[in-house]
Amino acid sequence: MLDAWLQIFKRDLLIAFRRRSEIIHPLIFFVMVISLFPLAIGDDKVLLQKIAPAIIWVTALLATMLSLDNLFRSDFEDGSLEQMTLLKTPLSLLVTAKITAHWFITGLPLLLITPLLAVLLYVPTEMISMLLLTLLLGTPTLSLIGAVGIALTVGLRQGGVILSLLILPLYIPVLIFATLALQNSAQGFSAEAQLAMMLAILVLAITLSPFAIAAALKVSLN
Amino acid sequence: MNIFGSIKRLYHQFASPPYFYRISGLWLPYIMGLFVLLFAAGLYSGLILAPIDYEQGEAYRIIYVHVPAAWMSMFIYIVMAITGAIGLIWRLKLAEIVMISSAPIGASFTFLALVTGSIWGKPMWNTWWVWDARLTSELLLLFLYFGVMALYNAIEDKRTAARAVAILALVGVVNIPIIHYSVEWWNTLHQGPTITKFDKPSIHLSMLVPLLIMAVAFKLFYIGSLFMRVRTELLAREQKSKWVTQLLETKSN
Numbered sequence: 259m260l261d262a263w264l265q266i267f268k269r270d271l272l273i274a275f276r277r278r279s280e281i282i283h284p285l286i287f288f289v290m291v292i293s294l295f296p297l298a299i300g301d302d303k304v305l306l307q308k309i310a311p312a313i314i315w316v317t318a319l320l321a322t323m324l325s326l327d328n329l330f331r332s333d334f335e336d337g338s339l340e341q342m343t344l345l346k347t348p349l350s351l352l353v354t355a356k357i358t359a360h361w362f363i364t365g366l367p368l369l370l371i372t373p374l375l376a377v378l379l380y381v382p383t384e385m386i387s388m389l390l391l392t393l394l395l396g397t398p399t400l401s402l403i404g405a406v407g408i409a410l411t412v413g414l415r416q417g418g419v420i421l422s423l424l425i426l427p428l429y430i431p432v433l434i435f436a437t438l439a440l441q442n443s444a445q446g447f448s449a450e451a452q453l454a455m456m457l458a459i460l461v462l463a464i465t466l467s468p469f470a471i472a473a474a475l476k477v478s479l480n
Numbered sequence: 481m482n483i484f485g486s487i488k489r490l491y492h493q494f495a496s497p498p499y500f501y502r503i504s505g506l507w508l509p510y511i512m513g514l515f516v517l518l519f520a521a522g523l524y525s526g527l528i529l530a531p532i533d534y535e536q537g538e539a540y541r542i543i544y545v546h547v548p549a550a551w552m553s554m555f556i557y558i559v560m561a562i563t564g565a566i567g568l569i570w571r572l573k574l575a576e577i578v579m580i581s582s583a584p585i586g587a588s589f590t591f592l593a594l595v596t597g598s599i600w601g602k603p604m605w606n607t608w609w610v611w612d613a614r615l616t617s618e619l620l621l622l623f624l625y626f627g628v629m630a631l632y633n634a635i636e637d638k639r640t641a642a643r644a645v646a647i648l649a650l651v652g653v654v655n656i657p658i659i660h661y662s663v664e665w666w667n668t669l670h671q672g673p674t675i676t677k678f679d680k681p682s683i684h685l686s687m688l689v690p691l692l693i694m695a696v697a698f699k700l701f702y703i704g705s706l707f708m709r710v711r712t713e714l715l716a717r718e719q720k721s722k723w724v725t726q727l728l729e730t731k732s733n
Contacts (some may be wrong), residue, residue: 406651410644414634423630424648427623428655431662438666459658470651473568477643 262347263355270359273332281363284325288368291317292375303380310379311389311440315396318368319429322397323422325364326404329356330412330475340479350472354464357405357471365397388443392436395456402463402471403428409474431459495574497714498723504707511704518697526690533687539603544690546596548698549589553621554656556586556702560628561653564646574710576642577717579649580632581709585702587625594618613667617660624652638717 274281295313296306333339333356343349369390376386407425411417439452493499526544533540560579567575597615598608609615628645635641718724 406647410631410648411634416634420627420630420634423623424627427620427627427659428651430620431655431658434662434666455662462658466654467651470647474644474647477640477647480637480640480643 259347259351262345263351266342266352266355267359270356271362274359274363280325280328281367284321284364285367285371287324288317288321289371289375291320293378296379307380307382310376310381311385311437311444313379314372314375314389315392315433315436315440318372318393318397319400319426319433321368322364322400323404323425323429326360326401326408326421327418329360329405329408334412334478339475343476343479348472349475350468353405353409353471353475354468357401360405361398361401365393365401368397369393385440385444388440388449391453392439392456395453395460396432396436399432399456399460399463400429402460402467403432406467406470406474409471409478411478412475413478432456435459495572497574497718497721500574501711501714501723501727504711508704508707511700511707515697515700515704518693518700522690522694522697526694530687530690531684536604539600542596542600543687544694546593546600547691548695549596550593550618551695552698552702553586553590553593553618555699556582556589557621557624557649557656558653560586561649564649567642568646568650573639573717574714576639576646577710577713578706579646580642581706581713583625583628583632583645585705585709587622587629589698589702590618590622590625594622611667613660613664616667617663620659620663621656624656628652 292313295309299305330339333342342352345352372390372393373386376389381389404421404425407421407428408417410424411421414420435452435456439449439456442449442452494503522544527541530541532538560582563575563579563582566572567579594615597618601610601615602608628648631648632641632645635644715724
């Protein structure tokens with residue numbers, strides 16, 4: 259069972275490193291959208307500093323959603339997804355391998371580039387670690403929830419717009435707790451409660467969403 | 481054993497499309513008739529008989545539309561999740577159709593609750609919209625309904641679509657409490673007591689009774705319009721089956 263998990267994990271990483279554009283495009287999107295805000299708002303240091311967590315988080319949310327599009331698409335089209343359903347290992351376990359690999363490909367680079375963007379938005383240096391912590395706890399949840407949506411829409415032609423309708427409402431708790439944590443720590447309060455809630459949501463997502471994803475994929479393969 | 485057997489038989493009988501079509505046709509006039517009666521009684525007692533609120537004056541009377549609509553918006557989503565689960569587990573076609581037919585009705589009630597809330601908010605809070613926890617979670621509920629309807633319309637094969645929607649409805653139902661409490665927390669930390677959000681007073685009996693009548697009336701309206709939608713959907717889906725052709729023959733004679 260673990261063997262199959264590792265095989266798929268390695269395979270997805272390998273495919274991603276051979277097609278590097280898939281790693282880079284969401285990242286460019288992330289950087290570009292964030293740099294649009296100072297251009298639209300003007301070089302207002304106080305205002306930008308205040309809304310920087312919101313900008314980074316909303317953009318991270320959209321970038322994650324966009325990058326999810328190729329989570330199952332190519333496997334769905336070339337039939338390897340169908341082969342995976344035939345394996346002895348449950349599909350719900352295998353999809354976690356795909357999602358973990360996907361997070362390493364898209365979520366981790368996002369985290370790594372965030373300090374740079376935080377500087378662009380005048381985020382104080384001592385805030386950056388908290389920003390990274392919320393992203394570390396939040397983006398895996400976004401990937402897991404988003405995977406349910408993408409599993410439901412993978413067979414559809416106009417899947418992209420539908421996907422955003424399906425999963426953006428479900429992303430709201432993560433967004434709320436992450437930005438609250440950042441606001442609290444900016445004002446010098448403890449953000450432990452919000453971080454604990456984010457962790458709880460992550461644990462819940464890890465526990466439940468693989469079953470929903472597997473069921474949704476089976477419907478889509480039908 | 482006999483009781484369970486007969487319940488099971490009744491359940492399967494009710495889930496068979498021709499039987500449901502016949503029975504719902506018989507019940508529909510009574511349900512809608514009772515709805516009209518209760519709706520009239522609720523409106524009369526709410527708008528005319530109920531006393532004026534000492535704080536809000538006449539404006540509070542919109543509660544008799546607003547609150548039942550808000551109740552229905554949540555109730556129907558739960559109905560969708562339950563019928564969705566039934567449809568997924570036992571592959572009952574009727575459960576799938578009930579789920580799908582509920583979505584537009586639920587979305588309409590959610591929209592109604594938002595609009596009446598907004599109209600109510602104008603004289604009370606002096607603004608059309610407040611990012612209040614309840615308003616926000618109602619808005620998000622509307623988005624969830626939109627997602628359900630969009631997904632159903634996007635998938636060509638309607639049985640596949642129903643199963644996909646059932647999964648989405650179940651995911652949504654797990655998320656609704658999380659969304660609700662996160663929004664509540666977000667709001668309370670943001671705005672605190674500065675906002676003039678009136679505390680709901682323990683409602684007087686003379687105001688409560690019309691509210692409950694209206695709630696029952698709304699529920700009957702839901703059942704009635706659900707039956708109409710389900711009957712249309714059944715005819716459309718089963719148009720090639722024997723009972724529909726027989727029905728058409730007897731109707732045309």
